[in-house]
Amino acid sequence: xxxxxxxxxxxxxxxxxxxxxxxxxxxxxxxxxxxxxxxxxxxxxxxxxxxxxxxxxxxxxxxxxxxxxxxxxxxxxxxxxxxxxxxxxxxxxxxxxxxxxxxxxxxx
Amino acid sequence: xxxxxxxxxxxxxxxxxxxxxxxxxxxxxxxxxxxxxxxxxxxxxxxxxxxxxxxxxxxxxxxxxxxxxxxxxxxxxxxxxxxxxxxxxxxxxxxxxxxxxxxxxxxxxxxxxxxxxxxxxxxxxxxxxxxxxxxxxxxxxxxxxxxxxxxxxxxxxxxxxxxxxxxxxxxxxxxxxxxxxxxxxxxxxxxxxxxxxxxxxxxxxxxxxxxxxxxxxxxxxxxx
Numbered sequence: 001x002x003x004x005x006x007x008x009x010x011x012x013x014x015x016x017x018x019x020x021x022x023x024x025x026x027x028x029x030x031x032x033x034x035x036x037x038x039x040x041x042x043x044x045x046x047x048x049x050x051x052x053x054x055x056x057x058x059x060x061x062x063x064x065x066x067x068x069x070x071x072x073x074x075x076x077x078x079x080x081x082x083x084x085x086x087x088x089x090x091x092x093x094x095x096x097x098x099x100x101x102x103x104x105x106x107x108x
Numbered sequence: 109x110x111x112x113x114x115x116x117x118x119x120x121x122x123x124x125x126x127x128x129x130x131x132x133x134x135x136x137x138x139x140x141x142x143x144x145x146x147x148x149x150x151x152x153x154x155x156x157x158x159x160x161x162x163x164x165x166x167x168x169x170x171x172x173x174x175x176x177x178x179x180x181x182x183x184x185x186x187x188x189x190x191x192x193x194x195x196x197x198x199x200x201x202x203x204x205x206x207x208x209x210x211x212x213x214x215x216x217x218x219x220x221x222x223x224x225x226x227x228x229x230x231x232x233x234x235x236x237x238x239x240x241x242x243x244x245x246x247x248x249x250x251x252x253x254x255x256x257x258x259x260x261x262x263x264x265x266x267x268x269x270x271x272x273x274x275x276x277x278x279x280x281x282x283x284x285x286x287x288x289x290x291x292x293x294x295x296x297x298x299x300x301x302x303x304x305x306x307x308x309x310x311x312x313x314x315x316x317x318x319x320x321x322x323x324x325x326x327x328x329x330x331x332x
Contacts, residue, residue, distance in 0.1 A: 006146065009313065013153040021160035029165040029173035034294050035109050035266060037172040038286040044276035049114035051207040059207035061163065077163055080201055081156045088155025088197045092148045092190070095140035 014085065021077030026070060109177060110202065111217055111266060113210030120273025125215030131223055132196050138189035150316060151186045155194045158182055159201060166297050174294030177262060179225025180233055180255035181302045184319040185309065191226030220265035229258030233319060242323050244310055251306040251319075256299030263291035 032040060039045035057064035062076030116124075143151060158178035165173035178198075183191030196218050202208040209217050233254035240246035267284045274280070310317055314324050 006149075009316075010149050010153060014156065017153070017156040017160040019160075020157070021163050025160075025163040028163060028175075029167040031165070031167060031171055031173040033109060033165065033173055033175060034168075034263065034290045035111065035287070038283065038290055039115070042278050042283055042286055044115065044274070044278045044283070047114045047275040048112040049210070051113060052211045053204065053207050056205075056207065058205050061206050061208070073163075076206060077160065080163070080206060081160050083201050083205065084159040084198055085152045085156035087201060088194055089148055089152030091136065091193060091197060092139060092143055092151050095136045096143065096145065096148065098140075 014081075017081050017085075018078060021081045022074045025073055025077050109175075109217075109221060109262060109266075110199075110209035111213040111220075111269075113212045114275055115210075116213065116216055116269050117273040117275050118212065120269060121212045121216055123215075124219050124269065125212075128196075128215035128218035128222070132193065132218065135189040135192040135196075135222075135227075139187070139193055142187060143190055147186060151190050151194065154182050154185050154190075155197050158194060159198045161301070162198065162202070168290075168293055168297065172290060174259075174297050176298055176301050177221050177225050177255075177259060178302075179221060179227075179262070180229035180251060180258050180298075181305055183226045183230035184233060184251050184302075184306055185317060187318040188227045188230035190318075191230065192222040195222035195226050216266070216269050220262045220269075224265045225258050225262045228261055229254050230319065232257055237319075237321065242321070244307075244324055247310060247320060247324050248303050248307040252299040252303030255302035256295035259295035259298045260288055260291040263287040 031037075036045065039048070051059065053059055058076060058079070061080075062072035065072045065075050158176070158181070161176040161178060163175070165175045168174045179191055179195055182194045186194070199209055199214060199217050199221065203211055203214050203217070233250050236250035236254055237247065240250050264284070264287065267280070267287050270283055271280050274283070306317070310320060310324060314320050317324070
């Protein structure tokens with residue numbers, strides 16, 4: 001496959017991810033997830049402690065960013081998507097660079 | 109699925125933290141052997157997609173929601189070890205920036221969702237590939253079912269950690285049964301989403317699917 005086609009796929013993919021994190025997530029269920037639910041039902045939920053960064057405006061997916069829940073989720077979604085994109089690519093880049101002796105090296 | 113601080117005691121969490129760090133180092137090394145430069149943006153994209161999809165909790169039963177874990181999805185697209193690394197990246201971002209998943213519990217979560225979810229789930233996928241029809245549908249079904257089974261398996265990872273160092277006196281048997289039952293149901297959602305996404309990628313760009321056998325795609329990216 002050519003470079004142009006890969007670039008197009010990448011751009012579309014990033015847009016889909018941002019669309020999910022910023023848009024579709026607005027309609028996400030706010031009920032407890034599976035583990036939280038089990039913890040509540042079985043009675044060990046209270047052993048949970050406050051999170052170390054619970055004071056951050058971004059804690060709980062942007063709960064402290066503004067007064068608008070919609071804005072908070074959108075900001076957290078956009079930021080988190082870009083962070084995982086950067087950190088995810090970065091980890092693999094560094095691994096590749098520091099160990100460039102694989103049989104597949106230099107194919108680009 | 110994200111374990112907060114406190115559910116599992118300190119020594120157990122620290123032990124799993126060390127195990128997760130060691131496993132992650134090995135996974136990064138494995139990944140650097142097969143992932144070429146063209147696949148790195150795809151791996152980053154998969155990380156972003158898993159993060160985004162995990163924000164979308166879907167209702168399961170009254171009072172309970174589920175969300176994609178994405179381990180098998182990532183593993184089928186970029187390989188099991190890269191899948192492990194991707195889930196770890198997602199968990200670090202969620203834990204450090206969004207207070208989702210305790211920082212002391214990071215190792216517990218990395219083992220459950222990264223190692224069990226991606227690497228373990230991928231092993232199930234490989235077994236199912238051998239059993240299922242050798243075509244697109246067989247591949248999509250294998251990915252969907254393996255991802256669905258990986259969810260209760262990851263939850264049982266928590267049950268194991270609870271058995272070793274649970275901070276509560278609630279009996280392990282009760283916790284085990286409740287975890288298994290709820291996550292079998294959540295796994296149905298995981299399976300549907302994974303099958304839809306893998307199905308779309310296999311149809312349009314089979315060359316980008318790491319876990320696609322020769323009968324589905326020419327693994328040009330991997331073999332180039």
